[in-house]
Amino acid sequence: MLLLATNLALANPLADMLWTDLQLAIDIGDNDAALDALAELIGFPEERGPALEKAAYMLLKQGEEQQAISLLRDLIQEPEYTFHATTLIGLLFKDAAYQEVVEVVQSLPQLSWDDQSQQVILLSFRKAGLKPPKLSSLRPQAPIKYEIRYVLLNTQHDTGSGFDTDSSQKLKLRLETPVADDWHLGGWVEDGSSQADNEPLLFREHYADFTEVGVYLRKRTKSWRAYAAIGTHQLDLDGGPNSDFGDQFGWDLRFRYKLNDWEVRLISERDSLLTAHFFGETLELRDRNLVSLGRRLGDFELRASLADIEYDQEIQGGLLPFSSEDYRLASFKMEYYPPAAPGAWLDITVDHEFREEKETLVRAGPWYIKQFGKRSSLFAGFGFEHNLTNDEQTIDVQLYRTFDLGSHTLQAGLYANQGIAGRRDKTGMIIIGFKN
DSSP, X not given: OOOOOOOOOOOHHHHHHHHHHHHHHHHHTOHHHHHXXXXXXXXXXXXXXXXXXXXXXXXXXXXXXXXXXXXXXXXXXXXXXXXXXXXXXXXXXXXXXXXXXXXXXXXXXXXXXXXXXXXXXXXXXXXXXXXXXOHHHHSOOOOOEEEEEEEEEEEEOOGGGSBOOEEXXXXXXXXXXXXXXXXXXXXXXXXXXXXXXXXXXXXXXXXXXXXXEEEEEEEEOSSEEEEEEEEEEEXXXXXXXXXXXXXXXXXXXXXXXXXXXXXXXXEEXXXXXXXXXXXXXXXXXXXXXXXXXXXXXXXXXXXXXXXXXXXXXXXXXXXXXXXXXXXXXXXXXXXXXXXXXXXXXXXEEEEEEESSSOEEEEEEEEEEEEEETTTEXXXXXXXXXXXXXXXXXXXXXXXXXXXXXXXXXXXXXXXXXXXXXXXXXXXXXXXXXXXX
């Protein structure tokens, strides 16, 4: 049984030790020791929310629903954890505690309830002999959400590749607000620059400014998701033969439908690509149309997809014409989630490019998400890619750390890619994001 500790003003180092003890207890399967550690952590004001959350769901997993309900009642009093009320009213409804469901709903007038919870609420009000609330009151308009993201990218191409070493940076602001049931309207502004580092010396230097503006509409339900975006991309090239490539229109349409263990994805998008090569710079439009079918089989997730990728050859820059080759891409992906290692999975992908010189690429790597006590998590991944056609090989590493700051979230990430056979290209990227 989990006993709530008194609110002791203990030092943070002790709390850190308790989170470590908790993780160790979970790793070895000692649930009693884990619950004891959580009972102590609940006594720390700054740890109360995450500790209550962890304890409630551990008890639910053990079938101790009444104890979990008691902790969930305390948890939803924490401002950042009110969304767990959806779990609480589900448990109360299961116990036919309709009046208690009503009391929870009335205590959280600003909470936005999902579709399933709305049905539970309406039925509970009727069972309690009360007039059901209007659906609009169960989905109040949330404030505008925003996200700021900065990306710094540097690519050092192999001397014999025919492409320049270049770097770019961009800053993006995204805003979003709900407009109807499950529908959200948003927009973004992105500003950045790209420059060639004149290395090797055969390349001439270039510098480009680009700006992108767009709007989107999205909807997400339990079984399907839809996303539609349109935008314009303007690029000014300083010092090149074409000093201004002008505005380019693009779009991004995505649909996902899930039925039981099956999932279908459809994507159609157009974007702009700036390429630096021996003869200057080229701006191309790229169209990608993809269909994908996936299925979950126990601890495995399988996905097959087919995509057509085409490049518009009319938008040119530089001293001589240059364009990328159109091709068709067939992919097969398998993900394995080992039961003994929660948060970890293995990803294996095989891509075959149908082009003039057909290429087959195999990629494999483990991924891991680690949850830390103080509202933070770490995403880590390692990948190895082998081009079976030309024997080029690359490795990459990704690290992303997320910090929950209460009403805001901070994310910082690193990405590195290194060619180890064939072309020795190097790519490094830094990402910093902040959102409410």
